[in-house]
Amino acid sequence: MNDILLWALxxxxxxxxIAAILVLRVIKIFVQQSLNPTYFASTEEKEKYLIEQNKLEAEKPEKKTLWNWILGLRPLSEEKDLVMEHEFDGIAELDNPTPAWxxxxxxxxxxxxxxxxxxxxxxxxxxSQEQEYAAELVQAEEDRLVMLQKPGAGGANKINENNVEASSDEAVLQAGAALFKNVCSPCHGEHGEGTVGPNLTDEYWLHGGTVKDIFRTIKYGVPEKGMIAWEKxxxxxxIADITSYILSIKGSNPPGAKAPQGDKE
Structure with missing residues (x-):
């Protein structure tokens, strides 16, 4: 019963x-016919009227499109009115100024x-660009000093190249090994054997092999050789953990080690 009622509704x-649409169409036609004052007594009058209307439409100036208005273009129908008086060798010039936009x-x-x-x-x-660059350098140095002075977990940010000490603690070496694998192995090899960067397991060093030298090299990098500064x-x-790990692998002689570079220490 409910289905029948639903279909009926x-x-x-x-x-x-449908009835509303039909009514609207009838009203539209009626309004259009009511607003059209033109009445033709015969077919000849209707044809004459249409000819006159077409003639008037042809004489109307060409309307500018939105695109022509934006670009400042003139319609082709006005070209004859734009020809300038002077010409040379049969070549005429149009008086068509640059668009206002x-x-x-x-x-x-x-x-x-x-x-x-x-x-x-x-x-x-x-x-200027030079002044902005100089100001950024000053700001970076100030931020670096502030970062070093902030007390981190266990005084992590208080450690620097002047007070760093090597550690043989197993937890420190494990933490340093994990960091070394993530940030140092792409250039120095997984075991410090050296690839792009130098071998870190022999007795030769390019920038010093003491704990403070290694810490400083990691912290500030060697930009001229492609090593970035890791202080940021x-x-x-x-950095101290990585330094301790590097010192711990000295003399490990990993396979495929790179030839010595630098000075022996």
Missing amino acids: LFVSVSIL FMVLFYGTIIFAIGYMLNYHVIGWGK SMNGKQ
Whole structure:
């Protein structure tokens, strides 16, 4: 019973919708006919009227499209009115000036250039690239000093190249080995045998082999040789752990070790 009622309601709704559409179309036609004042007594009058309307439409100037208005283009129908009086060798020139939007953009760039010059090179309100770079270096040094002075877990950030000490504690060496594998092995090999970077298991060192030298090299890097400074990625405790691990693998003679480089210590 419920299904029958549902279908009946659906049928009635669709019928009402179709009837409403038909009524609207009839009203539309009626309104259009009511608003059309043109009445033709014969077919000849209708044809004459249509011919006159077509003639008027042909004489109307071509309307500019939105694209023509944006670009400042003139329609082709106006080309005969744009021809300038003088010509050379049968070649005429159109009086078609540069679009206004282009001129606004052109003069705008000139005004911007003048303002930029006054701001950065005359008045000095803005900082040049060199000044911004110098300010960033100063800020980076201040941030580095602040980071070193912050007390970390167990004083991790208080350790630096002046007070670092080598450790043989097993937990320290394990932590250093894990860090070495993540950050150092791509250049120095998994066992410190050396690949792109030098061998870290022999007695020869390019930048010193003491605990303070190794700590300093890791911390500040060797930019001219492609080694980055790790002071912004690791705290003092982590760098000290890696340093202790490097000292612990001295003399391990891993297979495929790179030839010695630097001075013997």
